[in-house]
Each structure stands twice: as structure tokens, then as C-alpha cells.
Amino acid sequence: xxxxxxxxxxxxxxxxxxxxxxxxxxxxxxxxxxxxxxxxxxxxxxxxxxxxxxxxxxxxxxxxxxxxxxxxxxxxxxxxxxxxxxxxxxxxxxxxxxxxxxxxxxxxxxxxxxxxxxxxxxxxxxxxxxxxxxxxxxxxxxxxxxxxxxxxxxxxxxxxxxxxxxxxxxxxxxxxxxxxxxxxxxxxxxxxxxxxxxxxxxxxxxxxxxxxxxxxxxxxxxxxxxxxxxxxxx
Numbered sequence: 001x002x003x004x005x006x007x008x009x010x011x012x013x014x015x016x017x018x019x020x021x022x023x024x025x026x027x028x029x030x031x032x033x034x035x036x037x038x039x040x041x042x043x044x045x046x047x048x049x050x051x052x053x054x055x056x057x058x059x060x061x062x063x064x065x066x067x068x069x070x071x072x073x074x075x076x077x078x079x080x081x082x083x084x085x086x087x088x089x090x091x092x093x094x095x096x097x098x099x100x101x102x103x104x105x106x107x108x109x110x111x112x113x114x115x116x117x118x119x120x121x122x123x124x125x126x127x128x129x130x131x132x133x134x135x136x137x138x139x140x141x142x143x144x145x146x147x148x149x150x151x152x153x154x155x156x157x158x159x160x161x162x163x164x165x166x167x168x169x170x171x172x173x174x175x176x177x178x179x180x181x182x183x184x185x186x187x188x189x190x191x192x193x194x195x196x197x198x199x200x201x202x203x204x205x206x207x208x209x210x211x212x213x214x215x216x217x218x219x220x221x222x223x224x225x226x227x228x229x230x231x232x233x234x
Contacts, residue, residue, distance in 0.1 A: 015109050019105055019109070036060075036064060036069065036073060036074070036077065037073075039077065039080055039081075042057075042077050042080070042081055043080075043081055045057075045060075046081050046082070047081065054090065057078065057081065057082075057090055057094065058090060058093060058094045058097065059094075059097075060074075060094075061074040061078070061090070061091055061093075061094025061095060061097070061098065062094045062095070062097030062098040062101060063098065063101075064098070065094065065095045065098035065099070065148055065149075066097070066098030066099070066101040066102050066149065066152075067098075067149065068147065068148065068149040070148075071091065071095045071098075071148055071173060071176070071177065072176060072177075072180045073180075074091050074094060074095065075087065075088060075091035075092075075095075075176070075177040075178075075179075075180035075181045075184070076180040076181065076183055076184035076187075077091075077184060078090050078091035078094075078177075078181050078184065079091075079180065079181030079182060079183065079184025079185040079186075080184035080185065080187055081184075083185050084178070084181045084182040084184075084185040085181075087181035087184060087185060088174070088177045088178040088181035088182075091173075091177045091180075091181060092170055092173045092174055092177050093170075095148070095170075095173050095177070096166055096169065096170040096173065098148070098149075098152075099148070099152045099165075099166055099169045099170070100162070100166050102149055102152035102153050102156065103152045103153070103155055103156040103162060103165060103166065104156065104162070105153075105156070106152070106153040106154075106155075106156025106157055107156040107157065107162070110153065110156065110157055111156065111157045114157040115157065122157055122158065125154060125155075125157075125158055126158040126159055126160070129155060129158050129160040129165070130158075130159070130160060133160050133161060133164035133165060133168065134164045134167055134168040134171075135168065136168065137155070137160075137164065137165045137166075137167075137168025137169050137172065138168040138169075138171050138172040139172070140168075140169075140172065141168070141169050141171075141172025141173055142172045142175065152165075152169070
């Protein structure tokens with residue numbers, strides 16, 4: 001006889017997969033990925049539409065990044081459509097929405113399933129994130145590695161408070177989003193000088209962002225070694 005308590009996590013896990021699968025299918029049917037590479041299409045949707053255009057960009061950014069589209073692309077488009085400042089800000093807010101979507105689906109539908117199957121690995125991740133929830137989330141997002149969707153889903157199955165993870169992630173999105181928004185703004189500039197300046201600034205900031213991410217990563221490695229040594233002494 002099937003144990004109802006053992007079946008529940010499996011059903012939740014299947015529901016999570018069904019939601020992500022359905023959203024991906026819908027995005028492909030709508031041609032979301034091809035639209036996002038068409039700058040003129042985006043301009044037609046947001047320019048001259050006021051608050052509706054802003055909300056459209058936030059929604060499309062949240063959905064796209066929540067389904068795994070690189071956030072650098074949406075930041076570039078934000079800079080192209082709104083200018084570097086508002087483009088970076090809106091791209092960061094939209095990507096944070098996508099992060100919250102992935103995190104919430106994983107927490108409420110996938111957590112029991114993952115813990116029942118990968119309890120030890122989930123416990124290690126949980127311990128890592130709890131060493132400083134906001135700072136750890138910030139470090140993860142600063143590094144130019146990893147997958148935005150998978151990272152958010154993995155964090156969702158831990159016990160890290162949602163507000164800390166989403167806030168830390170949003171702060172970690174800012175440097176690279178700013179870089180690509182400036183680059184997008186430069187592409188849309190009318191003068192060759194403006195384009196060259198924007199591209200030069202974005203390249204410099206990208207190098208600075210990578211350096212910052214690696215610095216945070218090295219600091220975490222040092223703290224990790226100290227923590228392991230302390231645990232061995234105990």
C-alpha cells in the first residue's frame with residue numbers, strides 16, 4: 001500500500017517540473033527568445049507607453065530571467081530602451097522578480113522532494129547559505145559563473161529566508177547589470193564618440209565587477225578554511 005506521506009513530496013516535485021515546463025513551452029510558443037534579440041520590437045513595446053511600458057519591461061524581464069535567459073541580455077536591452085541608469089535599475093528589479101519566482105516555486109513545491117532525495121547535499125548548501133544569508137547570496141551573484149535559474153531553485157529548497165536571498169541577489173545583480181545597461185545605452189547613442197565612451201566605460205566596469213566577485217570568492221574560501229579548521233579542533 002502506498003504511503004500518502006511519501007507520495008506527497010513526489011507530487012509536489014512533479015508539480016514544480018510541470019510549472020517550469022509549462023512556462024518554457026509558453027515562452028517558446030510566444031517566441032520570447034527571438035523577440036528579446038530584436039531591439040526594435042522592444043522599443044515598440046516600451047517607448048511612448050509610459051508606466052505601461054515600464055511594467056511590460058519588468059514583466060518580460062522577470063519571466064525571461066526566471067526561465068533562464070541571461071540577465072545580461074535584459075540589462076543590455078534595458079539600457080538600449082531606457083538609458084543606462086533606468087535600464088540598469090529596471091533590469092535589476094525585473095531579474096529580482098524572476099529570482100523570486102524560481103525561489104518560491106522551488107520552496108513551496110520542490111523542497112520536500114529534494115530533501116527526501118538529496119538530504120545530505122541540501123544540508124551542505126543550507127549550511128553554506130546560513131553563514132551570512134545576504135552576504136552569501138551577494139557573493140554568488142557577483143561571480144560570473146553559475147546559472148541564475150538553477151541557483152535560485154537550489155536556494156529555494158534550503159531554509160534561507162526568502163527576503164535575505166532575494167535582497168542579496170538583487171544587490172549582486174547590480175554591477176553586471178550596470179555594465180550591460182551602459183553598453184546598451186552606448187549602442188543606442190547617436191554619436192560615435194558617445195558609443196565609444198559607453199563601451200569603454202562598460203568594459204572597465206566589467207573588469208572591476210569580475211575583480212570584485214573574485215575578491216569576495218577568495219574571502220569566502222579563506223573563511224571556509226577557517227571554519228573547517230575550527231570544526232576539526234572541536
